[in-house]
Amino acid sequence: MNSTLMILASGAPHRLDPIALFLQADIVVQAVMAGLLLASLWVWTIIVSFSLRMARLESRSRGFEADFWEAEDSESLASGRANRDLPSARVAMSALDEWKKSTTKQPIDRTGTRERVAGVMESQVAQEADDLAERLNFLATTGSVAPFVGLFGTVWGIMNSFFQIGTQESSSLAVVAPGISEALFATAIGLFAAIPAVIAYNRFSHRVNRFEARLQRFADRVHASLSRELDRV
Numbered sequence: 001m002n003s004t005l006m007i008l009a010s011g012a013p014h015r016l017d018p019i020a021l022f023l024q025a026d027i028v029v030q031a032v033m034a035g036l037l038l039a040s041l042w043v044w045t046i047i048v049s050f051s052l053r054m055a056r057l058e059s060r061s062r063g064f065e066a067d068f069w070e071a072e073d074s075e076s077l078a079s080g081r082a083n084r085d086l087p088s089a090r091v092a093m094s095a096l097d098e099w100k101k102s103t104t105k106q107p108i109d110r111t112g113t114r115e116r117v118a119g120v121m122e123s124q125v126a127q128e129a130d131d132l133a134e135r136l137n138f139l140a141t142t143g144s145v146a147p148f149v150g151l152f153g154t155v156w157g158i159m160n161s162f163f164q165i166g167t168q169e170s171s172s173l174a175v176v177a178p179g180i181s182e183a184l185f186a187t188a189i190g191l192f193a194a195i196p197a198v199i200a201y202n203r204f205s206h207r208v209n210r211f212e213a214r215l216q217r218f219a220d221r222v223h224a225s226l227s228r229e230l231d232r233v
Contacts, residue, residue: 024182026156026157026160026182028153028156029153029156029157029160029182029183029186032149032150032152032153032156032186033153033185033186033189035149036146036149036150036186036189036190036192036193037189037193039142039146039193040142040146040189040192040193040196042138042142043138043139043142043193043196043197043200044196046135046136046138046139046200047139047196047200050135050136050200050204054132054204054207054208054211057086057087057132057211058211060086061086061087061088061211061214061215064077064083064086064088064089065088065218068088068092069221074092074096075093075096077089078092078093078096079093087125087128087131087132087211087215088215088218090124090128091121091124091125091128091215091218091219091222092218092222094120094121094123094124095117095120095121095219095222095223095226096226097120098113098116098117098120099113099117099226099229099230102116102117103230108230110230110231113230114223114226114227114230117223117226117227118223121219121222121223122216122219124219125212125215125216125219126212128212128215129208129209129211129212129215132208132211132212133204133205133208136201136204136205136208139197139198139200139201139204140197140201142193142194142197143194143195143197143198143201144194145194146190146191146193146194146197147187147190147191147194148190149190150186150187150188150189150190150191150193150194151186151187151190152186153183153186153187153190154183154184154186154187155183156183157180157182157183157184157186158180158183160183161180161183
């Protein structure tokens with residue numbers, strides 16, 4: 001009771017001060033905290049940029065697909081400068097390029113042409129999905145590693161607190177509480193970085209899979225259309 005009154009009388013803070021915890025922490029714990037904060041910042045950068053990118057791609061892809069089926073010259077539409085960065089346009093162009101190459105020479109191998117067109121579109125759809133999911137690897141890594149990095153900082157801080165106990169030959173809260181608080185703060189930052197990363201990774205993975213399925217349905221329709229055209233050649 002007396003020790004508690006002495007701590008309060010000395011002007012000790014009555015609530016957690018994250019900045020003070022960081023500044024008072026051991027250099028190793030500070031490095032862990034700084035690394036986790038940078039990782040958290042990059043996680044949120046990916047979350048915002050990827051959300052905007054997917055919304056833009058989904059909207060433009062819907063418009064392109066509608067225009068593609070109504071266009072008289074689908075090849076010019078797909079190869080136009082405005083659509084070169086669209087996954088659906090690249091899928092369509094891969095099919096049209098292969099179809100032109102396969103139907104140039106006579107006699108036309110219809111079965112082989114259909115297989116090659118289907119193959120190049122399937123490969124292009126997989127490539128587009130891989131390109132979209134590439135930046136999500138950092139979210140997965142942060143979600144799985146950040147808690148353990150924070151735990152390392154916690155273990156180091158607790159070890160330092162025990163060292164202080166041995167140095168000052170005192171096990172009172174006044175001696176060990178600051179170090180333990182700083183150590184636990186490292187774990188809290190690790191969770192702060194990991195939780196949004198895990199949630200975003202799961203959500204974005206589902207979104208990429210859904211977009212890939214949409215591309216595959218579009219590729220199937222293109223394949224069916226070219227197959228009918230091939231029967232008339």
